[in-house]
Amino acid sequence: MNERRKHKLADTAQQIVGGFLLAGPFVVTEEVWSLARNMTPLHSIVLIGAVMAIGYGGLYGADNDRDPRREAAIAGVPIRFISVLLVAFGSVGALAIAITAPAVFLSDLEPAARAAVTVRAISIAAVFSVVGAVTTDSLF
Template sequence: MQLRESHKLADTAQQIVGGFLLSGPFVVTQEVWALARNMTVYNSLFLVAVVIAIGYGGLYGADTSRDPTREAAVVGVPIRFISVMVVAFGSVGTLAFAITAPDLFLPDLSPIKRLVVTSRVLSVGAVFSVVGAVTTDSLFRTE
């Protein structure tokens, strides 16, 4: 019987540090909010796919000592990967909310449109956040 590698709280904590570290500058940059205003749903979905590819590739492609089939999983998806995705998008959303960035950068939009543009910002910021999350997870491995 093959043992499953567990995902520890320390792993998620490391991902959070990396995710917040690299997402911060993009949440507070007016240019990112201006870009998000002009993005379409397709642009956002493409960026979400990029985040997924970077996350999975960084965890399991770049670090060949990891085997996703040996890790604890939910419906076949490794918990470590789920954690990285939650951190990548969650860190951007948390920062945007904490510093009231949508109110600052989108004061002229209705609440619904503000939410739509903010979700687009999440897809932009997550590209950078996932790099930080994956990097710290790989550099500071807990065995």
């Protein structure tokens, strides 16, 4: 029985709930935006790597019943893992834009600089969002 486990829309919905739940407090915190102002692209790359490691470890390292080789995949990457990453970064980005956080916290910056700092802030908050996404995915 080499049947691949399908990723359902309900799985993504659970991830979204967890991702938004833990992203919210960090998107609206001025300290996150101040940290993002001082980060370099290298800092963001490290954080993106951390989000990926937390996501993969939370999905497949913490759950002995889940095997990435038995999950539906795109180019060898489990769809569940792709979904968690999209939720982690997407929920933070969507929330930041919806509540106009970049305009509030970065009003003194030019649009290009504002966009760059926003990406860095998203990489910070995604660390927490991925924990919520993975946790709800694993619990339900």
